[in-house]
Amino acid sequence: MPSRADRLQPVVDLAAEKAEEATRALALHQRALAESEHQLTELRRYRNEYAEMPSGIGVQELLNRQQFLQKIDLAIVQQLGEVQRRERALTEARTGWADARGRAKALDSVTAKYREQERKSQDRREQEQADERSQYRRNRSSNDPIE
Numbered sequence: 138m139p140s141r142a143d144r145l146q147p148v149v150d151l152a153a154e155k156a157e158e159a160t161r162a163l164a165l166h167q168r169a170l171a172e173s174e175h176q177l178t179e180l181r182r183y184r185n186e187y188a189e190m191p192s193g194i195g196v197q198e199l200l201n202r203q204q205f206l207q208k209i210d211l212a213i214v215q216q217l218g219e220v221q222r223r224e225r226a227l228t229e230a231r232t233g234w235a236d237a238r239g240r241a242k243a244l245d246s247v248t249a250k251y252r253e254q255e256r257k258s259q260d261r262r263e264q265e266q267a268d269e270r271s272q273y274r275r276n277r278s279s280n281d282p283i284e
Contacts, residue, residue: 142251149248152241159230159237166230170223177216184209 184206192202 140251140255142248142255145244145248145251149241149244152237152244156234156237156241159234163227163230163234166223166227170220170227173216173220173223177213177220180209180213180216184213 187209188206192198
């Protein structure tokens with residue numbers, strides 16, 4: 138009959154696999170957030186560069202410039218929303234990772250405890266058997282007739 142630790146091992150393996158999946162998901166969310174932040178930084182840089190460029194004298198050029206800056210500002214606002222969404226997703230992924238890792242560690246700990254108990258129990262049985270053999274030999278030698 139399999140030991141408690143052996144019966145628990147598939148659950149431990151599954152928890153470890155889920156923790157690895159959560160780690161990969163966390164890394165994916167971190168990269169996605171970094172990319173979104175980079176895009177936001179680039180949009181802001183582009184807007185600042187465009188706003189500082191010398192403009193023509195004409196009214197139409199000035200209006201076109203203002204409209205273009207408004208479009209960039211809108212893109213910045215949208216990208217800021219994307220960064221915030223990715224930050225929330227990263228926070229959720231971090232929580233999921235911590236939970237999965239905690240479960241895996243707890244199951245590892247329980248399995249290690251069971252294995253230690255099983256080892257101690259086996260050691261006791263072996264010691265009892267050795268004591269019985271020793272006792273049997275003593276009894277046998279004391280019952281042997283002296284020649």
